Amino acid sequence: xxxxxxxxxxxKYNPVTEDILKELVDIVGEKNVLTDEAxxxxxxxxxxxxxxxxxxxxxxxxxNSTEEVSSLVKLANRELIPVTPRGAGSGLSGGAIPxxxxxxxxxxxxxxxxxxxFGNMMMVLEAGVITNDVQEDLEDEGLFxxxxxxxxxxxxxxxxxxENAGGGKAVKYGVTGRYIMGxxxxxxxGEIVELGGKNVKDVTGYDLKKLMIGSEGTxxxxxxxTIKLLPKPTKEVALLVLFDDAKTAISTVPKIMTETGxxxxxxxxxxxxxxKTSCEYLNEHLPYEDCGxxxxxxxxxADEEQVEKDYFKIGEICEKNNAQEVYVADNHTTSxxxxxxRRNIAEAFMVVSxxxxxxxxxxxxxxxxxxxxxxxxxxxxxxxxxxxxxxxxDGNLHATLVKNPDxxxxxxxxxxxxxxxxLYEVTYKLGGTLSGEHGIGSKRKKYFKSAVSGEExxxxxxxxxxxxxxxxxxxxxxxxxxx
Amino acid sequence: xxxxxxxxxxxKYNPVTEDILKELVDIVGEKNVLTDEAxxxxxxxxxxxxxxxxxxxxxxxxxNSTEEVSSLVKLANRELIPVTPRGAGSGLSGGAIPxxxxxxxxxxxxxxxxxxxFGNMMMVLEAGVITNDVQEDLEDEGLFxxxxxxxxxxxxxxxxxxENAGGGKAVKYGVTGRYIMGxxxxxxxGEIVELGGKNVKDVTGYDLKKLMIGSEGTxxxxxxxTIKLLPKPTKEVALLVLFDDAKTAISTVPKIMTETGxxxxxxxxxxxxxxKTSCEYLNEHLPYEDCGxxxxxxxxxADEEQVEKDYFKIGEICEKNNAQEVYVADNHTTSxxxxxxRRNIAEAFMVVSxxxxxxxxxxxxxxxxxxxxxxxxxxxxxxxxxxxxxxxxDGNLHATLVKNPDxxxxxxxxxxxxxxxxLYEVTYKLGGTLSGEHGIGSKRKKYFKSAVSGEExxxxxxxxxxxxxxxxxxxxxxxxxxx
Numbered sequence: 003x004x005x006x007x008x009x010x011x012x013x014k015y016n017p018v019t020e021d022i023l024k025e026l027v028d029i030v031g032e033k034n035v036l037t038d039e040a041x042x043x044x045x046x047x048x049x050x051x052x053x054x055x056x057x058x059x060x061x062x063x064x065x066n067s068t069e070e071v072s073s074l075v076k077l078a079n080r081e082l083i084p085v086t087p088r089g090a091g092s093g094l095s096g097g098a099i100p101x102x103x104x105x106x107x108x109x110x111x112x113x114x115x116x117x118x119x120f121g122n123m124m125m126v127l128e129a130g131v132i133t134n135d136v137q138e139d140l141e142d143e144g145l146f147x148x149x150x151x152x153x154x155x156x157x158x159x160x161x162x163x164x165e166n167a168g169g170g171k172a173v174k175y176g177v178t179g180r181y182i183m184g185x186x187x188x189x190x191x192g193e194i195v196e197l198g199g200k201n202v203k204d205v206t207g208y209d210l211k212k213l214m215i216g217s218e219g220t221x222x223x224x225x226x227x228t229i230k231l232l233p234k235p236t237k238e239v240a241l242l243v244l245f246d247d248a249k250t251a252i253s254t255v256p257k258i259m260t261e262t263g264x265x266x267x268x269x270x271x272x273x274x275x276x277x278k279t280s281c282e283y284l285n286e287h288l289p290y291e292d293c294g295x296x297x298x299x300x301x302x303x304a305d306e307e308q309v310e311k312d313y314f315k316i317g318e319i320c321e322k323n324n325a326q327e328v329y330v331a332d333n334h335t336t337s338x339x340x341x342x343x344r345r346n347i348a349e350a351f352m353v354v355s356x357x358x359x360x361x362x363x364x365x366x367x368x369x370x371x372x373x374x375x376x377x378x379x380x381x382x383x384x385x386x387x388x389x390x391x392x393x394x395x396d397g398n399l400h401a402t403l404v405k406n407p408d409x410x411x412x413x414x415x416x417x418x419x420x421x422x423x424x425l426y427e428v429t430y431k432l433g434g435t436l437s438g439e440h441g442i443g444s445k446r447k448k449y450f451k452s453a454v455s456g457e458e459x460x461x462x463x464x465x466x467x468x469x470x471x472x473x474x475x476x477x478x479x480x481x482x483x484x485x
Numbered sequence: 486x487x488x489x490x491x492x493x494x495x496x497k498y499n500p501v502t503e504d505i506l507k508e509l510v511d512i513v514g515e516k517n518v519l520t521d522e523a524x525x526x527x528x529x530x531x532x533x534x535x536x537x538x539x540x541x542x543x544x545x546x547x548x549n550s551t552e553e554v555s556s557l558v559k560l561a562n563r564e565l566i567p568v569t570p571r572g573a574g575s576g577l578s579g580g581a582i583p584x585x586x587x588x589x590x591x592x593x594x595x596x597x598x599x600x601x602x603f604g605n606m607m608m609v610l611e612a613g614v615i616t617n618d619v620q621e622d623l624e625d626e627g628l629f630x631x632x633x634x635x636x637x638x639x640x641x642x643x644x645x646x647x648e649n650a651g652g653g654k655a656v657k658y659g660v661t662g663r664y665i666m667g668x669x670x671x672x673x674x675g676e677i678v679e680l681g682g683k684n685v686k687d688v689t690g691y692d693l694k695k696l697m698i699g700s701e702g703t704x705x706x707x708x709x710x711t712i713k714l715l716p717k718p719t720k721e722v723a724l725l726v727l728f729d730d731a732k733t734a735i736s737t738v739p740k741i742m743t744e745t746g747x748x749x750x751x752x753x754x755x756x757x758x759x760x761k762t763s764c765e766y767l768n769e770h771l772p773y774e775d776c777g778x779x780x781x782x783x784x785x786x787a788d789e790e791q792v793e794k795d796y797f798k799i800g801e802i803c804e805k806n807n808a809q810e811v812y813v814a815d816n817h818t819t820s821x822x823x824x825x826x827r828r829n830i831a832e833a834f835m836v837v838s839x840x841x842x843x844x845x846x847x848x849x850x851x852x853x854x855x856x857x858x859x860x861x862x863x864x865x866x867x868x869x870x871x872x873x874x875x876x877x878x879d880g881n882l883h884a885t886l887v888k889n890p891d892x893x894x895x896x897x898x899x900x901x902x903x904x905x906x907x908l909y910e911v912t913y914k915l916g917g918t919l920s921g922e923h924g925i926g927s928k929r930k931k932y933f934k935s936a937v938s939g940e941e942x943x944x945x946x947x948x949x950x951x952x953x954x955x956x957x958x959x960x961x962x963x964x965x966x967x968x
Contacts (some may be wrong), residue, residue: 021747027899121851136606144746166688175688180663195940200849202879203660203921205649205699206936208945212695216688233746255605263627263716263787304746308791366683368604396685438686453689457678462691469944480690 015084018060029073034064045106048093059100066110068225076192084477087219089161092153095443097218125233128225129160137373145231148175152345160224166216168439170268173395179215179385184228190470218441219476221469235302237309240337242329243320247294248273253371254323255394262315269395270298283350285389358404364398365434376428384421398438442480493578498567501543512556517547528589531576536564542583547594551708559675567960570702576635578926580701592643605683606714612643612707628714631658635828641708649699651922656748656878662698667711673953702959704952718785720792723820727810728804730777731756736854737806742836745798752878753781759874763826766833840888847881848917859911867904881921925963
């Protein structure tokens, strides 16, 4: 049934013919046009389960410049061939998967730093630069980029923008979008536009830059970005706080901020199963055996004494709220060990049980404690495990539905769907929504209408049609143009 | 000529008839429908020069609820009557002026706090709440709202959102938009939508909330807002730093941040004429007599020692850069005196010389020093004074063209236009743009096309047409729909 529907939808697009392939070669050169099945397999999926979401492109092209991207998109728009922009493929909602075949435009060759502008505390980058490379590049400059997705070792800056990636420092610093000052975008008609620039403030017309951020590659392809840098904190301390159970841990989260008045860099939550799975995957040992849940709290600053005062106050609040133990990781190596466990949870679960649904629900921080018992209830009701971890300080939790080995794949898909529907209903009731940082993509598309009003959907469709009248740019992601 | 063009444009709208007035009375009640010329005069202008920009509405209505706003807009949309949303009227670009007559919808009656939600560190407000009332309301809660326009004693939160207002704390805290978590909006078709909410992170579809912020009331009327609060800094210190001349002062601005790594709350610049004018207006005495320019630098934090360290470091950098004198205002009363001078410059100039053009250009911070000699050159070339002040730490300067009493009004309008064109060209060359926080409105509309590309304008027009097909919502602001 699914296959049939897909074919029906594809009817309106044209196939990538031999003639088109020749034109693509003319634009980017032969070695940058991939059609070999073994080579393009890597572009058929992201970090969502392959069996459910993978879809092959007809061709993958690797442009080397914005002008080449522009020519590629003009060609696709003229010939009505779908285009799927792709960063590192580390996405978690299927955003970079070519659901309708066509052309995948991978930004991997466009990985140069265009400009270091330390006088403005900014950098100009091509979209294919790896996020962590920026940090390493800045190591000696006393500056840093505050975007910090968990996949920072692989993800591209362009993908971070397309998804408005969050991550581990968002409680204090906010998400990627806050640090994107300007961008160069190839629109669905192939025209190149510069949005924003190096002005700290700018109210000259509608904020198209902000509209582009988080639009999941459906409104254009980000080819360059001007990012804002901050003075690098000279001191960082991570607290690893152990609790008896998830509810006690999570209840402490809002209090950390409201009772101390301190905004930590990040407050990460991991339940026991999440820590255990990641530790086993990494062959790492954290003192998790005796606890039901952990908070990983990071504090940073320019002043060592201040940071010490802050983490001491936070530790006290945790102890007052029945923490078992507060461990202090005040050097980079220890802190990095703990963060590594946190960063690898998603990957560890994918290895242990590829049949799963990694969720990205977000609720107001005061409502987080009410969410945990609901997860437990749903796990019991559907007879599945729902480990939970995530950016508790933002109210953004990666509850993960894991297939019970006793269930058939058919049963699992049914359970997954029913359980997700119920999970989202619970989330909405708590004032929350579908996705905090992973995006809608194709994974959450069928639930999207439950999360927005009819008027919002109407406006989003209108914007999409206006930007992309032929619907060639990452078509079918987030929402369909018609019911 | 101007009057003729206006009438031509108005042809497509319908007048507010007696029947329409009756319907308006049915919606908001008799006392909330104003037609008396003496009463509606106040709604014919904002803080731009009246002679040039004022335009009378046919009727002013004061709704008491979102539902009333919705009914009013539905009526206007059905009858093709232009609607101009209005906050406190403290705008500086003509955004709240009813250029095409019709209905002014003033939000002044909608001034209630809907909810204090300290568990989420948020508040829900009606759009007509005065910005400073929020601060006063929070005085005892250890919280504050980081939006801080210079007009905070009069401006409404709804207007702040429509203009994405900046202000005196934006260097550290960013502008209004960062703190708007959710909003209720009446769209041009009269439908009510809730955008965002209390989720700290949210990537569920296109960011319509961010699109609405700064759209100057052309895409809908903000009726309620959920604002994010921050822990209130317990210590604030203001430094008043005197320099020989504007160029020396301005050259110090980027160094304060890049050489100390400290991001001050604000860095305000005032040249001698600006300080003198405001001091005389307020009958205040600052030690300005011997200096050519001043920086007002604020540092805040939760820790007294830290704040002291910070301002000491900043003071040192200023001295190293040839400051004449660094005065420290480390108590609220002294600091408030200085800030009061800064906040009242615009008003003081309006009283002294109502024929002026208060500009809002913004450049990358590293380019600020290059701007000052250009202002001097333009002043000499056009034989006018161009006092300058503003948010130097953001690169946002309120250069103000002041009419020379020797020039006739006709000469002045010609000079103003020519000088502005040249000023904007200089600004663009430095990587800057037209407006940092005051908006385009009608005041800068004719220069808008010089600041954005054809593709950007096309996309903005497309969005406007999609939101408002009948072009009834604040029509003709920012840009026209056709050339």
